[in-house]
Amino acid sequence: MPTPPHAISRLADRLPPWAAGLSGGCILIIVAGLIAAPIALTGGTRASSAMQLWLFAATHEILYQPMVDEWNADAEARGALPIEMSMLGLAPLQRRVMSGFYGGLPTADLVEIERTMAGQVFSGPVEAVGLVDLTDRMRDAGMFDKFPETSLSPWTSRGRVFGIPHDVHPLLLGVRADLVEGAGISLDNIETWDDFARTLAPMMRDDNNDGDPDRYLLGFWPTQTEKVEILLLQGGTGLFDENGALTLVSEANARVLATMVSWCVGPNRIAADVKDFEASGNKLKTDGFALAFFMPDWMCNVWKNELPHMAGTLEIMPLPAFEPGGRRVSVWGGTMLGIPKTSQNIDAAWDAAQHLYFDSEFARELYRAGDIITPINTYWADPVFDEPDDYFRGQAKGRLYIEHIPGIPARNASPYNQTAVFRVADAAMALIDYANDNALYTPAELEAEAMNQLQAAERAILRVMNRNAFAQAEPAEADTAESGTRGGGQ
Amino acid sequence: MTTPTARARERRAAWILLTPFLLTTAVFVAYPLYRSITLALSQTYGVGAETFVGTLNFRSALTDPVFWIAIRNTAVFTLGSLLVQLPIALGLAMLLNRPGLRARAFYRLIIFMPQLVGLVFAAIIGSVFFAKQTGIINQILNATIGLSLDFAWLEQHIPATLILIALWLYVGFNMIYFLAALQAVDRSLVEAALVDGAGPVARFINVIVPAIRPVLTFVVLLSFIGSMQLFELPYILLNNGPGPQNGGLTIVMYLYQQGFETGNLGMASAVGWMLGIALMGAAAIQIHLARREARDQ
Numbered sequence: 042m043p044t045p046p047h048a049i050s051r052l053a054d055r056l057p058p059w060a061a062g063l064s065g066g067c068i069l070i071i072v073a074g075l076i077a078a079p080i081a082l083t084g085g086t087r088a089s090s091a092m093q094l095w096l097f098a099a100t101h102e103i104l105y106q107p108m109v110d111e112w113n114a115d116a117e118a119r120g121a122l123p124i125e126m127s128m129l130g131l132a133p134l135q136r137r138v139m140s141g142f143y144g145g146l147p148t149a150d151l152v153e154i155e156r157t158m159a160g161q162v163f164s165g166p167v168e169a170v171g172l173v174d175l176t177d178r179m180r181d182a183g184m185f186d187k188f189p190e191t192s193l194s195p196w197t198s199r200g201r202v203f204g205i206p207h208d209v210h211p212l213l214l215g216v217r218a219d220l221v222e223g224a225g226i227s228l229d230n231i232e233t234w235d236d237f238a239r240t241l242a243p244m245m246r247d248d249n250n251d252g253d254p255d256r257y258l259l260g261f262w263p264t265q266t267e268k269v270e271i272l273l274l275q276g277g278t279g280l281f282d283e284n285g286a287l288t289l290v291s292e293a294n295a296r297v298l299a300t301m302v303s304w305c306v307g308p309n310r311i312a313a314d315v316k317d318f319e320a321s322g323n324k325l326k327t328d329g330f331a332l333a334f335f336m337p338d339w340m341c342n343v344w345k346n347e348l349p350h351m352a353g354t355l356e357i358m359p360l361p362a363f364e365p366g367g368r369r370v371s372v373w374g375g376t377m378l379g380i381p382k383t384s385q386n387i388d389a390a391w392d393a394a395q396h397l398y399f400d401s402e403f404a405r406e407l408y409r410a411g412d413i414i415t416p417i418n419t420y421w422a423d424p425v426f427d428e429p430d431d432y433f434r435g436q437a438k439g440r441l442y443i444e445h446i447p448g449i450p451a452r453n454a455s456p457y458n459q460t461a462v463f464r465v466a467d468a469a470m471a472l473i474d475y476a477n478d479n480a481l482y483t484p485a486e487l488e489a490e491a492m493n494q495l496q497a498a499e500r501a502i503l504r505v506m507n508r509n510a511f512a513q514a515e516p517a518e519a520d521t522a523e524s525g526t527r528g529g530g531q
Numbered sequence: 532m533t534t535p536t537a538r539a540r541e542r543r544a545a546w547i548l549l550t551p552f553l554l555t556t557a558v559f560v561a562y563p564l565y566r567s568i569t570l571a572l573s574q575t576y577g578v579g580a581e582t583f584v585g586t587l588n589f590r591s592a593l594t595d596p597v598f599w600i601a602i603r604n605t606a607v608f609t610l611g612s613l614l615v616q617l618p619i620a621l622g623l624a625m626l627l628n629r630p631g632l633r634a635r636a637f638y639r640l641i642i643f644m645p646q647l648v649g650l651v652f653a654a655i656i657g658s659v660f661f662a663k664q665t666g667i668i669n670q671i672l673n674a675t676i677g678l679s680l681d682f683a684w685l686e687q688h689i690p691a692t693l694i695l696i697a698l699w700l701y702v703g704f705n706m707i708y709f710l711a712a713l714q715a716v717d718r719s720l721v722e723a724a725l726v727d728g729a730g731p732v733a734r735f736i737n738v739i740v741p742a743i744r745p746v747l748t749f750v751v752l753l754s755f756i757g758s759m760q761l762f763e764l765p766y767i768l769l770n771n772g773p774g775p776q777n778g779g780l781t782i783v784m785y786l787y788q789q790g791f792e793t794g795n796l797g798m799a800s801a802v803g804w805m806l807g808i809a810l811m812g813a814a815a816i817q818i819h820l821a822r823r824e825a826r827d828q
Binding site for chain 1: 574575576580582584587588591594595596597659662663664665666677679680681686687771772775776777791792793794795796798
């Protein structure tokens with residue numbers, strides 16, 4: 042029985058003399074290459090049979106599933122494309138999205154962007170941002186009145202909005218009410234951070250007499266960089282203004298920096314490094330190593346999932362202010378839904394995005410299953426936010442969070458936000474070294490050096506900002522004089 | 532005798548056979564090399580936005596204090612590797628090379644074993660072991676010498692922590708090279724030195740070291756290049772970043788930050804070229820030393 046390879050050999054015999062030296066296998070490889078190359082080169086233009094939605098959080102996938110099922114059930118009848126979700130995780134999603142944006146390659150039709158990614162997304166010329174500019178669509182749909190401005194600002198660059206906000210993320214304080222009540226202490230009269238330290242001071246203990254307290258009042262350390270930003274936003278002037286200019290060097294920021302460092306040093310130290318999302322941190326939380334924790338709405342759900350045995354121990358209270366009458370709320374985290382420019386279904390993706398984010402039942406479920414307050418203000422009156430939460434000792438914490446939304450500080454999008462966060466956290470660590478070296482522990486003693494550290498941080502950030510040739514060629518629409526001196530317009 | 536036609540056919544066949552190699556080299560080596568040079572002289576934001584900036588990226592890196600922090604950290608780690616890790620590896624190899632040692636293979640396996648877990652896993656283990664309060668290192672040191680549980684290995688002692696983890700990970704790897712070299716040393720030379728009255732130090736300096744010098748040079752170069760390319764260990768150990776005050780920032784991590792965190796591919800290319808030139812310099816020194824070695828012999 043003849044063997045098939047002879048066919049290739051016969052083919053080789055028919056080739057021109059210059060190719061006669063090639064073996065059958067070699068010819069096969071060349072033919073395969075010739076067939077594969079055009080397919081590979083035209084692969085990017087394939088028509089998709091479903092809209093791709095890329096997510097980074099498993100909880101979001103669970104929350105969206107009923108909405109997606111509802112959409113897909115009659116998609117064919119409506120002539121719409123079904124939605125297909127893919128949960129990638131934060132880092133892979135960031136890499137794939139940015140690779141797609143840089144390379145002009147297809148990614149998804151809808152993609153969720155986390156706030157820490159925003160800087161990278163917005164770092165180029167505004168017309169080269171890989172997301173569809175949604176400003177006009179959102180204005181036409183009357184969305185700007187439905188969202189608090191602070192939930193839009195992280196997704197706004199050079200006056201253009203590139204995403205629908207998923208959340209608003211007010212941040213309050215979670216306190217181990219079980220331990221505090223057990224010690225006969227009331228939280229009612231705490232208004233400022235000074236009140237907080239003074240009222241709860243009796244809770245600091247050194248049971249084993251090793252010189253180190255066995256319990257601290259606050260889970261905070263400047264290496265947790267996002268918490269440094271949280272406090273600067275709460276009591277200071279934040280990092281950037283709406284034009285992208287640095288607002289780092291200010292007396293208010295210096296005061297906040299000095300205060301947060303005073304919590305970490307000296308005989309009156311009240312803060313300890315209790316990490317979130319880590320087993321070591323969860324053990325310290327369980328052991329009662331710290332009494333209070335920064336709690337954005339989404340963190341309530343993290344506690345429920347990672348520390349279910351801590352049910353009935355925490356209560357949410359407003360953040361203590363840096364001064365009497367000061368701000369009692371801050372903000373941490375954020376997600377938006379955007380449409381990549383390479384999507385072949387931009388209008389359909391816009392419809393799907395509205396279906397996902399604007400449903401009242403979704404807003405309720407976002408809170409019930411994810412503890413996240415919807416950014417859509419027309420839903421805030423929903424009774425779901427008044428329901429008692431057993432994990433938080435029967436507190437109607439949803440209403441408490443909503444009451445504080447108007448006080449949330451604005452976070453302005455900047456490609457350099459992460460750079461600034463890291464540099465200011467470094468400034469805090471340098472201030473800790475300074476405090477320990479010079480035995481200076483009070484905010485008043487540290488304020489002057491805090492200002493020096495902020496100035497050094499600003500110089501470092503400006504060095505990075507001034508490298509951006511695109512931003513230098515593209516000044517901000519407003520306040521360009523200020524931008525020129527402080528690195529604005531980026 | 533070959534006719535001109537046959538020679539032409541041979542030449543054509545040679546080109547045909549070379550074509551796949553030349554094509555892949557052009558696509559995967561020559562073009563990326565050319566593109567990385569043009570990138571190093573540009574700023575980009577995706578395929579649609581590129582602007583020529585001349586030597587700005589090189590100047591920006593060289594005038595950036597953070598770049599010099601990365602250089603300093605990398606140099607400290609490299610010196611730690613060379614001055615701590617290699618002598619310990621050589622010492623262990625000499626211990627294992629002692630005649631009459633029982634269970635030599637077992638000790639060799641135990642010392643080499645950390646190498647099997649790999650950098651990423653070692654970094655994850657390190658982040659747990661060296662944590663404040665709950666880390667086993669602080670727990671042990673607290674119980675034995677009274678060190679504070681708050682001792683911040685991963686904040687204020689990052690270079691030392693990196694060197695310790697790398698020591699645990701690589702000492703066995705380098706020891707294997709040294710052990711192989713020691714086992715190849717001519718015993719008669721050692722015995723002759725012994726007869727001449729040479730002590731252990733004199734025997735080590737005048738007999739052992741010259742005999743293992745080629746392997747020593749190779750291991751030093753390997754450690755140098757590996758240290759210059761350090762990235763995964765500090766990146767994962769310090770929770771996907773350079774650590775407080777850039778204490779764990781290395782040259783490659785600086786390159787990664789520029790290219791993949793801030794999206795400045797031009798600056799990343801410029802740093803890549805500077806790193807590449809430094810490594811080529813190191814390789815040139817190694818070639819020079821190897822040639823001198825061959826000349827001396």
